[in-house]
Amino acid sequence: MSIEAVAREAGVSVATVSRVFNAPDLVRPPTREKVEKVALRLGYRANASAQTLRTQRSKVIGVVLPTLLNPVFAECPEGIAATAAEHGYSIIPVTTSYRLADEEAAVARLAARSVDGMVLVVANPAASPALKRLRAAKVPYVLAYNRHAKHPCVSVDHEAAVADVVHRLVARGHRRIAMVSGQLSASDRAQQRHRGFVRGLGECGLSAGTLLEVPFMEHAVQHLTEFLRGPARPTALFCSNDLLAIRTVRAAWQMGLRVPADLSVVGFDGIELGPDLTPSLGTVVQPNREIGIQCVRLLAGAMAAGRPLVPKASLTPDHSFRDGESPGPPPAS
Amino acid sequence: MSIEAVAREAGVSVATVSRVFNAPDLVRPPTREKVEKVALRLGYRANASAQTLRTQRSKVIGVVLPTLLNPVFAECPEGIAATAAEHGYSIIPVTTSYRLADEEAAVARLAARSVDGMVLVVANPAASPALKRLRAAKVPYVLAYNRHAKHPCVSVDHEAAVADVVHRLVARGHRRIAMVSGQLSASDRAQQRHRGFVRGLGECGLSAGTLLEVPFMEHAVQHLTEFLRGPARPTALFCSNDLLAIRTVRAAWQMGLRVPADLSVVGFDGIELGPDLTPSLGTVVQPNREIGIQCVRLLAGAMAAGRPLVPKASLTPDHSFRDGESPGPPPAS
DNA sequence: CTGTTAGCGCATTCAC
DNA sequence: GTGAATGCGCTAACAG
Numbered sequence: 001m002s003i004e005a006v007a008r009e010a011g012v013s014v015a016t017v018s019r020v021f022n023a024p025d026l027v028r029p030p031t032r033e034k035v036e037k038v039a040l041r042l043g044y045r046a047n048a049s050a051q052t053l054r055t056q057r058s059k060v061i062g063v064v065l066p067t068l069l070n071p072v073f074a075e076c077p078e079g080i081a082a083t084a085a086e087h088g089y090s091i092i093p094v095t096t097s098y099r100l101a102d103e104e105a106a107v108a109r110l111a112a113r114s115v116d117g118m119v120l121v122v123a124n125p126a127a128s129p130a131l132k133r134l135r136a137a138k139v140p141y142v143l144a145y146n147r148h149a150k151h152p153c154v155s156v157d158h159e160a161a162v163a164d165v166v167h168r169l170v171a172r173g174h175r176r177i178a179m180v181s182g183q184l185s186a187s188d189r190a191q192q193r194h195r196g197f198v199r200g201l202g203e204c205g206l207s208a209g210t211l212l213e214v215p216f217m218e219h220a221v222q223h224l225t226e227f228l229r230g231p232a233r234p235t236a237l238f239c240s241n242d243l244l245a246i247r248t249v250r251a252a253w254q255m256g257l258r259v260p261a262d263l264s265v266v267g268f269d270g271i272e273l274g275p276d277l278t279p280s281l282g283t284v285v286q287p288n289r290e291i292g293i294q295c296v297r298l299l300a301g302a303m304a305a306g307r308p309l310v311p312k313a314s315l316t317p318d319h320s321f322r323d324g325e326s327p328g329p330p331p332a333s
Numbered sequence: 334m335s336i337e338a339v340a341r342e343a344g345v346s347v348a349t350v351s352r353v354f355n356a357p358d359l360v361r362p363p364t365r366e367k368v369e370k371v372a373l374r375l376g377y378r379a380n381a382s383a384q385t386l387r388t389q390r391s392k393v394i395g396v397v398l399p400t401l402l403n404p405v406f407a408e409c410p411e412g413i414a415a416t417a418a419e420h421g422y423s424i425i426p427v428t429t430s431y432r433l434a435d436e437e438a439a440v441a442r443l444a445a446r447s448v449d450g451m452v453l454v455v456a457n458p459a460a461s462p463a464l465k466r467l468r469a470a471k472v473p474y475v476l477a478y479n480r481h482a483k484h485p486c487v488s489v490d491h492e493a494a495v496a497d498v499v500h501r502l503v504a505r506g507h508r509r510i511a512m513v514s515g516q517l518s519a520s521d522r523a524q525q526r527h528r529g530f531v532r533g534l535g536e537c538g539l540s541a542g543t544l545l546e547v548p549f550m551e552h553a554v555q556h557l558t559e560f561l562r563g564p565a566r567p568t569a570l571f572c573s574n575d576l577l578a579i580r581t582v583r584a585a586w587q588m589g590l591r592v593p594a595d596l597s598v599v600g601f602d603g604i605e606l607g608p609d610l611t612p613s614l615g616t617v618v619q620p621n622r623e624i625g626i627q628c629v630r631l632l633a634g635a636m637a638a639g640r641p642l643v644p645k646a647s648l649t650p651d652h653s654f655r656d657g658e659s660p661g662p663p664p665a666s
Numbered sequence: 667c668t669g670t671t672a673g674c675g676c677a678t679t680c681a682c
Numbered sequence: 683g684t685g686a687a688t689g690c691g692c693t694a695a696c697a698g
Binding site for chain 2: 667668669670671673674675676
Binding site: 012013014015016019026027028031050052053054055056 | 683684685686687689690691692
């Protein structure tokens with residue numbers, strides 16, 4: 001089904017058929033209708049490759065994510081896709097499994113597809129070869145969840161959010177608060193959240209809390225169990241993300257600790273599943289869909305203007321809290 | 334960065350550059366190396382649109398899914414992407430939000446992108462206009478999770494799996510077993526699972542169990558709570574999918590029922606999060622990644638042969654069980 | 667082994 | 683308002 005077949009069948013030139021779809025006003029109504037009818041009958045759809053090649057614009061936004069297995073990163077594209085569609089764009093999501101080399105490969109492949117813009121969640125903007133290339137290629141892009149002065153970003157203020165959550169725990173009476181995180185060095189988000197943890201404790205006049213790094217999610221429960229068996233068990237655990245928090249609840253439960261009676265647990269992310277868990281998950285809520293939406297809004301502006309986004313365009317949507325049932329007051333002890 | 338720029342810079346023709354990437358053996362090593370060096374220096378990547386337009390093959394597999402918010406459908410693409418990559422294909426995932434019209438639109442858009450094949454999870458193969466068009470277009474495709482005699486499918490035998498799970502519950506001593514499901518009419522999977530439920534009960538000599546249809550996931554907990562308050566509360570609940578099972582556990586807990594002491598809950602899907610929940614989720618495990626892998630294997634064969642897949646090619650990977658902690662013996666009463 | 671060239675399907679001048 | 687013609691970047695004959 002090519003444009004030529006439609007043209008022939010409708011007794012017009014290919015130019016007219018093209019206009020019917022791209023600039024209908026330039027075509028006399030009777031002609032237009034005739035073409036539309038034929039196109040419909042033949043099931044004609046313009047070939048995207050040809051269009052992209054010809055116009056040098058694909059009307060596609062590339063989306064680079066660590067994984068879709070973490071609900072956070074599955075929720076965000078919902079907002080991206082919806083808003084992209086409003087602006088006439090489709091999206092192509094690509095996952096990197098947190099691998100740096102994959103980030104670069106993903107960017108290269110999307111560039112080869114002539115995407116008009118990209119939304120990416122990278123491990124660490126400061127050390128990302130992918131971003132360097134993107135910038136050089138003058139492809140408009142925004143980072144989501146990352147925060148970095150040299151790049152356009154859309155993300156909550158992780159540090160402030162975690163400092164806030166520490167205050168809330170302290171307000172509830174907690175004094176021994178520990179943090180659980182994935183490998184800090186692997187992600188700027190983890191680092192920023194940890195800074196917020198330290199700052200929050202400091203602001204509350206508490207000494208530096210323990211940080212438990214769990215490099216591999218698969219062994220999280222095991223590590224946590226060992227940790228909770230250790231001396232001076234904390235009364236509250238702040239977990240750097242919701243998946244970790246879920247596993248923390250499990251680890252606690254496995255060793256006979258009740259949540260929140262014996263141990264308070266708070267996560268970070270605000271995944272939609274949180275409220276449906278038992279106990280429902282207390283967490284710092286990021287507006288995941290909204291983040292996606294704002295990314296695309298920024299991008300749409302840049303793409304329309306035909307120039308890359310600047311770091312100053314960065315947005316900081318507000319975080320919020322879901323108390324949930326997993327945090328409570330510390331045990332009387 | 335076009336092939337021509339590389340050719341000029343390397344002092345060869347565009348054909349030679351093309352060969353360096355597509356048929357390196359046809360190029361004399363010195364020439365090849367020179368071209369490779371120039372290409373690398375210039376950061377050249379072949380334009381995918383031009384390649385697709387010219388060769389009429391995109392080396393892309395389109396993936397049509399209901400949503401990525403359900404972990405089942407996020408896990409499957411992991412297998413798809415990995416296997417696709419092995420065969421030199423990339424994937425473009427598209428979500429339909431369970432909307433029929435979106436299925437058709439997704440297929441149309443992917444077709445416009447000249448995808449070489451498609452993997453789809455549809456609401457109901459029997460009533461899918463999208464599939465009709467696909468077939469007519471002679472694009473090779475496979476359905477995942479769906480089962481239908483007229484289409485090539487890769488899916489566990491939902492009916493048998495659920496019948497099995499009923500047997501297991503009965504073996505544990507349960508007699509009053511109910512099923513919770515989304516809207517039956519919305520999905521062939523739900524229907525097949527329900528048939529398995531009915532069959533399983535029959536095989537065990539039990540009378541037809543209650544079916545609770547929960548049309549909207551958001552109200553699941555509320556509906557479930559009402560149901561559990563009703564007369565002759567079952568001792569075990571089979572939930573048509575894991576997300577529903579998670580909410581069922583919550584509903585039970587909210588009204589003071591302990592799982593599994595007061596109520597056994599079993600899900601279906603085998604999402605990876607299941608074992609990390611508290612209590613860990615008993616469920617029928619589908620090999621989600623493997624399903625994706627098998628889909629691509631079938632597809633790769635068909636695409637290589639240049640002809641669509643036939644229904645007979647369908648595969649039925651084995652299901653298994655994770656006992657988990659959510660099912661147990663019925664209360665002594 | 668390498669170069670020349672046609673054309674994939676389309677949008678876009680430029681004529682008319 | 684419409685048509686003819688050009689070329690986007692690339693691969694695949696074909697010629698040499």
